[in-house]
Amino acid sequence: MNPILIIITTESNIDYADKISKLLIKKKIAACVSLKEINSKYFWEGEVESTNEIEITIKSIPEKRELLIEILKSELSYELPQIIFNEYNSELEYFNWIRRKVN
Numbered sequence: 001m002n003p004i005l006i007i008i009t010t011e012s013n014i015d016y017a018d019k020i021s022k023l024l025i026k027k028k029i030a031a032c033v034s035l036k037e038i039n040s041k042y043f044w045e046g047e048v049e050s051t052n053e054i055e056i057t058i059k060s061i062p063e064k065r066e067l068l069i070e071i072l073k074s075e076l077s078y079e080l081p082q083i084i085f086n087e088y089n090s091e092l093e094y095f096n097w098i099r100r101k102v103n
Contacts, residue, residue: 027071
């Protein structure tokens with residue numbers, strides 16, 4: 001088993017998303033962060049909302065999950081941020097690369 005952690009969250013602003021991604025990589029708690037423009041539909045305060053957002057996909061190690069969640073809660077601009085995560089088995093070379101980049 002070669003477990004890696006994937007966290008998916010969103011941010012309303014590309015500049016904030018870029019800042020967060022660089023912070024996580026510089027602190028060596030994420031090996032890679034991908035940013036993608038998306039459009040989300042959801043209920044908020046009784047209304048259906050449609051919002052352009054940046055989806056942030058974070059690749060790390062399971063041992064960093066709680067620290068990543070703590071940082072995301074403090075850095076994301078949303079009142080109720082989406083923070084979802086799962087562990088996946090990875091191909092060995094990619095697993096080793098993530099382990100080398102995160103400490």
